[in-house]
Amino acid sequence: MGRILIVDDNYDMLSMLQMILERHGQHEIIACTNGQEALQVAFAQTPDVALVDVMMPGMSGYEVVKKLRADERTQNMGIIILTARGQSVDREAALAAGADDHMTKPADVEALLKRVDELLERAAAGTAAAPDVLVLPVYSVKGGVGVTTIAINLASILQQIGPTILLDLAPACGQCAFFLGIRPDKHWGQYIENPKTPVESLVRQHGTGLQVLLAPPIPAQYSWPNKDALETIMAQLKAMARFIVVDMPPLLDATAKVVFEQAQHIVLITGDDAPAVQVTRATLQALQEWKDRLIVIRNATAAGPRPPADALQKALRAPLAVDIAFDPNQVTVIPKGLPLAAVQPKAPLILGVKRIAQMMLTRQ
Amino acid sequence: MQRTNKIVAEFFAQGYRMSGTYVITKRLLADEIYDPTTNYFLLEEAYLSPITDPARISAYYALTLFDKSNLDFVLTMDKKDGLRRDQSYGMGTYQLPIFLTVPFFEITGSLYLTNKNFNPRLYLSSDAGIFITLLDVTVRSTFNPDISYQGGVALINRMHISFFGEKAG
Numbered sequence: 423m424g425r426i427l428i429v430d431d432n433y434d435m436l437s438m439l440q441m442i443l444e445r446h447g448q449h450e451i452i453a454c455t456n457g458q459e460a461l462q463v464a465f466a467q468t469p470d471v472a473l474v475d476v477m478m479p480g481m482s483g484y485e486v487v488k489k490l491r492a493d494e495r496t497q498n499m500g501i502i503i504l505t506a507r508g509q510s511v512d513r514e515a516a517l518a519a520g521a522d523d524h525m526t527k528p529a530d531v532e533a534l535l536k537r538v539d540e541l542l543e544r545a546a547a548g549t550a551a552a553p554d555v556l557v558l559p560v561y562s563v564k565g566g567v568g569v570t571t572i573a574i575n576l577a578s579i580l581q582q583i584g585p586t587i588l589l590d591l592a593p594a595c596g597q598c599a600f601f602l603g604i605r606p607d608k609h610w611g612q613y614i615e616n617p618k619t620p621v622e623s624l625v626r627q628h629g630t631g632l633q634v635l636l637a638p639p640i641p642a643q644y645s646w647p648n649k650d651a652l653e654t655i656m657a658q659l660k661a662m663a664r665f666i667v668v669d670m671p672p673l674l675d676a677t678a679k680v681v682f683e684q685a686q687h688i689v690l691i692t693g694d695d696a697p698a699v700q701v702t703r704a705t706l707q708a709l710q711e712w713k714d715r716l717i718v719i720r721n722a723t724a725a726g727p728r729p730p731a732d733a734l735q736k737a738l739r740a741p742l743a744v745d746i747a748f749d750p751n752q753v754t755v756i757p758k759g760l761p762l763a764a765v766q767p768k769a770p771l772i773l774g775v776k777r778i779a780q781m782m783l784t785r786q
Numbered sequence: 787m788q789r790t791n792k793i794v795a796e797f798f799a800q801g802y803r804m805s806g807t808y809v810i811t812k813r814l815l816a817d818e819i820y821d822p823t824t825n826y827f828l829l830e831e832a833y834l835s836p837i838t839d840p841a842r843i844s845a846y847y848a849l850t851l852f853d854k855s856n857l858d859f860v861l862t863m864d865k866k867d868g869l870r871r872d873q874s875y876g877m878g879t880y881q882l883p884i885f886l887t888v889p890f891f892e893i894t895g896s897l898y899l900t901n902k903n904f905n906p907r908l909y910l911s912s913d914a915g916i917f918i919t920l921l922d923v924t925v926r927s928t929f930n931p932d933i934s935y936q937g938g939v940a941l942i943n944r945m946h947i948s949f950f951g952e953k954a955g
Contacts, residue, residue, distance in 0.1 A: 431831075432792075434792075476843070477805060477831065477833045477843065477846075479846050479848070480846075482833075482843045484841075484843075506794035506805065507794075507805050507833075507841075508863055509796075509840070509934075509935045509936065510934065510936075511840050511841045511933055511935075512841050514841065515841030515842075526863065527794070776932075777932055780932055
């Protein structure tokens with residue numbers, strides 16, 4: 423039995439949902455017909471789960487969800503957006519606002535009850551926020567295909583949706599500090615040296631608002647985190663953000679697998695040249711365990727002729743989710759220490775990265 | 787979940803997406819849209835979004851009246867909600883995959899025909915009201931093809947169609 427807040431301006435829908443939920447689980451129902459009232463009630467009574475309509479006069483459901491997520495009393499509650507707007511853009515907007523799920527009216531009653539039960543179980547287990555943090559590694563075993571560029575810009579785009587941390591996992595001399603113009607005086611190496619150091623204290627904030635946990639600047643000064651250390655780092659980062667984008671090193675050991683295990687999606691980047699294709703094909707085999715999470719991207723890091731996407735897909739035996747053409751704009755922003763996404767949001771590279779973000783949010 | 791006599795449909799016109807509630811009293815949504823004797827259409831609880839940012843709600847209107855001839859198309863998620871009463875008894879035997887464009891959108895879907903010999907010129911110029919019905923529809927925004935809409939039925943204003951073709955494959 424849980425306490426469920428239902429927010430819907432349609433009285434018929436409100437009473438129907440109330441009846442269904444009361445009958446199903448003898449839940450305590452709090453019904454509200456507008457967003458303002460719902461927020462007051464939610465902050466005062468802290469329900470376990472909220473079902474929120476989108477189309478309401480005054481305050482839209484998205485605004486309600488954002489305000490619930492922004493308040494520490496309600497930030498961990500389970501939230502389902504239940505709306506007649508059922509397109510993929512609407513699902514994306516619901517998840518971007520901070521909802522755990524998006525369901526279309528008229529909802530399938532069994533599916534709705536199941537999802538409510540899952541969120542109630544999650545609330546009871548006290549693990550509210552953890553499952554909803556998206557871990558998104560950007561990876562390639564071959565260097566020079568733009569992993570850091572994609573990771574930084576993906577993080578920068580997601581930062582506009584919710585708190586995002588960019589984790590540079592390079593064993594040493596990570597590129598994120600250079601690309602973002604941040605002095606690497608704080609980094610995860612200090613946690614390895616002293617595991618009592620709160621990870622939060624090592625996270626740097628970039629001028630764009632993006633939070634970054636940098637890699638150690640000097641090679642061989644700190645050891646690469648072992649599995650347990652990385653699990654602890656990830657757990658602490660998850661308490662701080664909605665998205666964790668990981669700039670992955672070209673490694674596939676037990677530590678790297680910690681990230682893949684926790685990832686909802688893995689962005690695997692390939693280039694055009696024969697070695698890149700060969701390495702990507704081998705990597706696809708090595709990552710079979712997580713094949714459903716893989717999003718394969720081609721990123722051109724130099725100008726010039728490119729093999730057709732079809733030929734590349736045949737060679738890889740995998741579909742390309744996004745094909746990014748060479749974008750000279752990227753070179754111009756590095757000296758400024760800014761993500762291209764923050765400076766030229768319509769640059770071709772950024773439109774490609776936005777497509778990646780969009781796919782991740784809609785596939786969630 | 788029990789269905790009510792209200793349906794929510796998406797109305798697209800002149801660069802806007804409007805999600806609104808149609809209350810079924812005497813006539814189905816498609817019968818009302820197809821009716822050549824009326825120019826205006828009344829919608830309740832309408833939420834407006836620009837098609838450049840289609841999830842953002844920029845305005846709300848408790849009651850909205852609009853001119854049907856200005857609509858580009860209407861989209862319903864559920865097939866039942868978008869068919870005319872006469873169509874709901876049977877939609878024809880032959881499915882013809884169609885591609886067409888209206889301002890700001892590319893639309894693919896199926897025409898249901900009773901006759902295998904399809905003549906697009908005849909079809910578009912025949913005087914059977916200003917809307918045509920397409921089933922199992924995908925709509926893509928011309929300037930942002932990543933934004934797409936799915937629907938069981940689209941009622942498309944034939945006067946706004948620029949390109950109309952049989953879809954290969």
